[in-house]
Amino acid sequence: xxxxxxxxxxxxxxxxxxxxxxxxxxxxxxxxxxxxxxxxxxxxxxxxxxxxxxxxxxxxxxxxxxxxxxxxxxxxxxxxxxxxxxxxxxxxxxxxxxxxxxxxxxxxxxxxxxxxxxxxxxxxxxxxxxxxxxxxxxxxxxxxxxxxxxxxxxxxxxxxxxxxxxxxxxxxxxxxxxxxxxxxxxxxxxxxxxxxxxxxxxxxxxxxxxxxxxxxxxxxxxxxxxxxxxxxxxxxxxxxxxxxxxxxxxxxxxxxxxxxxxxxxxxxxxxxxxxxxxxxxxxxxxxxxxxxxxxxxxxxxxxxxxxxxxxxxxxxxxxxxxxxxxxxxxxxxxxx
Amino acid sequence: xxxxxxxxxxxxxxxxxxxxxxxxxxxxxxxxxxxxxxxxxxxxxxxxxxxxxxxxxxxxxxxxxxxxxxxxxxxxxxxxxxxxxxxxxxxxxxxxxxxxxxxxxxxxxxxxxxxxxxxxxxxxxxxxxxxxxxxxxxxxxxxxxxxxxxxxxxxxxxxxxxxxxxxxxxxxxxxxxxxxxxxxxxxxxxxxxxxxxxxxxxxxxxxxxxxxxxxxxxxxxxxxxxxxxxxxxxxxxxxxxxxxxxxxxxxxxxxxxxxxxxxxxxxxxxxxxxxxxxxxxxxxxxxxxxxxxxxxxxxxxxxxxxxxxxxxxxxxxxxxxxxxxxxxxxxxxxxx
Numbered sequence: 001x002x003x004x005x006x007x008x009x010x011x012x013x014x015x016x017x018x019x020x021x022x023x024x025x026x027x028x029x030x031x032x033x034x035x036x037x038x039x040x041x042x043x044x045x046x047x048x049x050x051x052x053x054x055x056x057x058x059x060x061x062x063x064x065x066x067x068x069x070x071x072x073x074x075x076x077x078x079x080x081x082x083x084x085x086x087x088x089x090x091x092x093x094x095x096x097x098x099x100x101x102x103x104x105x106x107x108x109x110x111x112x113x114x115x116x117x118x119x120x121x122x123x124x125x126x127x128x129x130x131x132x133x134x135x136x137x138x139x140x141x142x143x144x145x146x147x148x149x150x151x152x153x154x155x156x157x158x159x160x161x162x163x164x165x166x167x168x169x170x171x172x173x174x175x176x177x178x179x180x181x182x183x184x185x186x187x188x189x190x191x192x193x194x195x196x197x198x199x200x201x202x203x204x205x206x207x208x209x210x211x212x213x214x215x216x217x218x219x220x221x222x223x224x225x226x227x228x229x230x231x232x233x234x235x236x237x238x239x240x241x242x243x244x245x246x247x248x249x250x251x252x253x254x255x256x257x258x259x260x261x262x263x264x265x266x267x268x269x270x271x272x273x274x275x276x277x278x279x280x281x282x283x284x285x286x287x288x289x290x291x292x293x294x295x296x297x298x299x300x301x302x303x304x305x306x307x308x309x310x311x312x313x314x315x316x317x318x319x320x321x322x323x324x325x326x327x328x329x330x331x332x333x334x335x336x
Numbered sequence: 337x338x339x340x341x342x343x344x345x346x347x348x349x350x351x352x353x354x355x356x357x358x359x360x361x362x363x364x365x366x367x368x369x370x371x372x373x374x375x376x377x378x379x380x381x382x383x384x385x386x387x388x389x390x391x392x393x394x395x396x397x398x399x400x401x402x403x404x405x406x407x408x409x410x411x412x413x414x415x416x417x418x419x420x421x422x423x424x425x426x427x428x429x430x431x432x433x434x435x436x437x438x439x440x441x442x443x444x445x446x447x448x449x450x451x452x453x454x455x456x457x458x459x460x461x462x463x464x465x466x467x468x469x470x471x472x473x474x475x476x477x478x479x480x481x482x483x484x485x486x487x488x489x490x491x492x493x494x495x496x497x498x499x500x501x502x503x504x505x506x507x508x509x510x511x512x513x514x515x516x517x518x519x520x521x522x523x524x525x526x527x528x529x530x531x532x533x534x535x536x537x538x539x540x541x542x543x544x545x546x547x548x549x550x551x552x553x554x555x556x557x558x559x560x561x562x563x564x565x566x567x568x569x570x571x572x573x574x575x576x577x578x579x580x581x582x583x584x585x586x587x588x589x590x591x592x593x594x595x596x597x598x599x600x601x602x603x604x605x606x607x608x609x610x611x612x613x614x615x616x617x618x619x620x621x622x623x624x625x626x627x628x629x630x631x632x633x634x635x636x637x638x639x640x641x642x643x644x645x646x647x648x649x650x651x652x653x654x655x656x657x658x659x660x661x662x663x664x665x666x667x668x669x670x671x672x
Contacts (some may be wrong), residue, residue: 016616059608248515277343297359301608
C-alpha cells in the first residue's frame with residue numbers, strides 16, 4: 001500500500017501552494033481568490049509570461065514563478081485544467097502593458113481554456129500570444145499538432161526550457177513577438193521521452209494508477225500516467241537511458257557536431273542518485289555520437305505525483321539559446 | 337519489490353558522481369584517483385571548506401561544492417565513511433593558504449577519519465579546524481557530544497545550513513577562526529527531527545532496510561535507516577509534521593518573538609507536493625507560537641537513498657546569519 005504525506009486529498013493542491021507561498025514569500029504570492037501564483041513583486045514594463053495546467057506536476061508551474069521565468073502560474077486540480085476564467089484572470093495579472101505570452105502544454109483542456117482566455121484578454125486590450133509545448137515524442141503519430149489532424153504530441157518537461165528561455169528574453173526587454181519567437185523556437189525543436197518503473201498514486205488512493213510487473217517498465221509514459229508506447233523489460237540504468245536517448249537523437253536528426261541542452265528530469269519518485277546515474281549515461285551516449293551537451297539540468301522539475309521514473313529532454317542549442325539559458329533566474333524551484 | 341534505476345550496485349556512487357561532473361562541468365570536477373569532488377575553478381586566498389561522509393545522502397555533499405559553499409567533498413561508499421587518507425587528500429586540496437574548515441557529521445567513523453586527516457594536514461603546515469554537526473534531536477540522550485560520555489547526537493540535515501553559512505563567511509574573507517566560529521554557532525543551535533513512512537532500499541537490494549506496518553511511521557529515524565525513538569500511528573501530514581516540530585521548539589527553547597531558519601527536507605522518496613504540504617504546517621505551527629520563520633528551504637537535500645519521509649530542521653536566526661544565508665551560492669544542488 002502506498003501512503004502519502006497529505007491531509008485532505010481534495011485540499012492537497014491548495015495546501016501545497018500555501019506551503020510554497022509561506023516558504024518563499026519574497027518570491028511568490030498566492031492569490032487564493034483567483035487561484036493564481038504571482039510574483040511577490042510584480043515585474044514592470046516587460047512582456048508577461050503566464051503558464052499553468054493541471055497540478056500534480058510540482059514544482060511545475062508555481063515553482064517557476066519569479067524573476068527570469070514566469071509572472072503568473074495558473075494551477076488546476078490534480079491532472080485537471082484550470083478553468084478558462086481562472087486562466088483569463090492569470091493572463092490579465094501577467095500583463096504590465098507589453099502583452100502576455102501564454103505557455104501551454106498540449107492537452108485539449110489546457111489549449112481550449114488558454115485560447116478562450118486569450119480571446120477574452122483581447123477584450124481588455126491586452127495582446128497575447130500562445131506557444132504550444134508538444135515535446136513528448138512517444139505521442140508523435142506523424143500527424144497532429146502541426147496539421148490539425150489529431151491531438152498531436154503531449155507537452156511535458158520541455159516546458160521548463162520554454163519558460164526559462166522565454167523568461168530570459170522577456171527580462172531582457174524583448175517585444176511580445178520576440179519573446180514568442182524565442183519560446184516557439186525552443187518548443188518546436190524540443191523532444192522528450194519518459195519511462196516509469198512505477199506509476200504515480202493519486203492523493204487519497206492507496207495504489208498506483210496502473211500496475212507494472214516486476215520485470216516491466218512503461219516506456220513513453222505520460223505525466224498523467226498515460227500509457228506509453230511499449231512495455232519493455234526492466235534493465236540497467238544504462239540500457240533504460242538508451243531507450244530514451246536513441247529515439248530523441250533520431251527524431252531530432254542530431255549528428256556529429258550538434259550541440260544540445262539536456263534535461264534529466266525525475267518524475268517524482270526517482271531519487272537523486274538514480275538521476276545522476278541516468279545523466280551520466282545521457283552524456284556518454286551523446287558524446288559517443290559526437291554531440292555536445294552544452295548544458296544539463298538534472299533534478300525533479302516536472303513530476304507525475306510520486307511516479308518512479310524519469311524523462312530525458314533534448315533541445316538543440318545555439319549560442320543565443322545558451323545565453324538566455326544562462327541568464328539569472330530566481331524562483332522557488334530554479335535559481336542561478 | 338523495490339526496483340531502482342542503477343547499473344552495478346557497487347558502482348552506483350562513482351557513476352552518480354561522474355554524472356554530476358558531466359552535467360555541471362562548469363561547477364565541479366571529479367578527481368577519480370583521489371575520490372574527491374572539487375570546484376571546477378578552485379578558489380584562491382580564502383579559507384577552504386571540506387566535508388564528506390558516507391554516500392547515499394545525495395545531493396549531500398558533492399552537490400554543495402561550488403562558490404559560496406564547499407571547496408571539496410569527500411564521498412565514501414553508501415553509508416560508509418571515506419578513508420582517513422581520502423579525507424587527508426581532500427583537506428589538502430581544500431587549502432588555498434588560509435587553512436581549512438572540516439565540516440563533519442557526528443558519526444564515529446567520520447569523526448575518526450577527519451580527525452586523523454586534520455592531524456596529518458598539520459604535518460603539511462595546513463591549519464585546520466573541525467566543526468561537528470550533531471543536530472538529530474532523536475538521538476539526544478542528555479549526554480554525549482558535549483561531555484564525551486557517549487556518541488552524542490547524530491548529524492543530519494543541519495549540515496546544509498552549516499555548509500551554507502560557513503561557505504558564505506569564507507567567501508567574505510573570514511579567517512579560519514571566524515569561519516569556524518560561524519559554523520559552530522549554527523551547528524550548536526540546530527536541531528532536526530525526521531520520520532519515515534518507508535525505509536530506503538540499498539542499491540542491489542529489492543526490499544527496504546526495515547519494514548513498517550501499514551499503520552506505522554518511524555519517528556526519529558536516522559539518515560542511514562537507524563531506528564527512531566518511536567513507532568507512531570500513520571496520520572495526516574499536519575499531525576506528522578507536528579510530531580517533528582513540537583520537540584524541536586521545546587528543545588531549542590523557542591518562544592514568542594524568536595526567529596528561525598527552517599529546512600523541510602525530503603529523505604529521497606518524498607515528492608514535492610508532500611514537502612510543500614509539510615512546509616505549510618511548519619509555518620502554521622511556528623506562527624501560532626509567535627515564532628517567525630525568517631527563511632525556509634524546502635526540497636530534497638539530505639537523503640537516505642529513496643527513503644519515503646522528511647525531516648524538519650530549525651536554526652535560530654539573527655540578522656548576521658540571515659545575511660550569510662542570503663549571500664550568493666552556486667552549486668549543483670543549491671543556487672541563488
